[in-house]
């Protein structure tokens with residue numbers, strides 16, 4: 001059954017123009033943009049399970065609903081797609097007459113994920129080249145339409161897929177998500193350094209699960225350590241974009257497919273995500289201005 005679903009996912013990718021033969025070039029220099037999309041940003045973490053997808057979803061929804069932008073969300077985590085659940089979306093995307101997949105929309109965000117193409121329980125047992133071809137199709141084989149921002153929920157780590165995405169797409173910037181724990185911050189540094197190597201600007205570091213506030217007595221516990229992410233951001237000369245606490249409502253609203261920024265828009269957590277979204281748009285405007293003024297300064 002699971003195998004049948006994988007085969008049918010392959011068929012859908014082929015029907016929409018994917019041949020399986022296109023590969024990411026390991027030597028691609030600067031990535032290229034996608035027609036109609038102004039900025040593409042990556043949400044990344046060196047380590048898995050630190051809340052990268054939760055951050056990507058809440059950021060995308062805040063950019064769409066609080067900042068009133070046209071937003072897309074690409075789930076690039078082929079082996080562990082979580083966007084369909086977190087955005088409460090199911091079903092296969094339609095394919096247009098010109099063989100492009102139509103993104104599936106909820107909460108004002110246009111989404112694409114391998115999770116729409118394969119069964120929920122099917123193990124994705126694809127080798128690297130297949131993953132990269134699928135990523136190419138999920139990125140460029142999609143009729144995104146005009147977007148202000150495409151948020152890419154990156155796979156965890158700094159492997160082949162992460163490097164290829166960073167080289168193939170013209171990323172305006174990358175956000176690094178980490179918990180304050182040393183072991184996560186070491187990997188966050190690796191992630192940040194990978195983006196630097198391929199000359200993608202780092203928009204900043206978000207500390208997730210910064211502390212746990214007891215719902216009964218209100219006491220704060222710094223389960224994963226305290227202040228580490230701020231120090232790492234300073235050391236690596238990155239902006240510290242904010243801290244998101246460890247809260248049951250963040251987890252439960254994600255599981256229900258109703259991100260906390262919408263489920264509890266007046267909560268301090270929703271405000272923290274909105275604040276990050278505003279800082280991101282501000283930084284993107286600055287970077288755009290720097291790019292625009294750069295040649296004039298040189299002249």
Ligand SMILES: Nc1ncnc2c1ncn2[C@@H]1O[C@H](COP(=O)(O)OP(=O)(O)OP(=O)(O)O)[C@@H](O)[C@H]1O
Nearest residue numbers: 048049050051052053054156245246247250251254
């Ligand atoms: N601030 C938070 N408070 C409570 N739960 C959280 C928070 N951030 C993330 N979670 C929960 O932690 C789990 C992992 O989060 P998430 O899937 O976003 O991590 P990830 O880094 O994208 O993982 P992966 O490496 O598997 O892609 C999820 O169950 C999510 O709901």
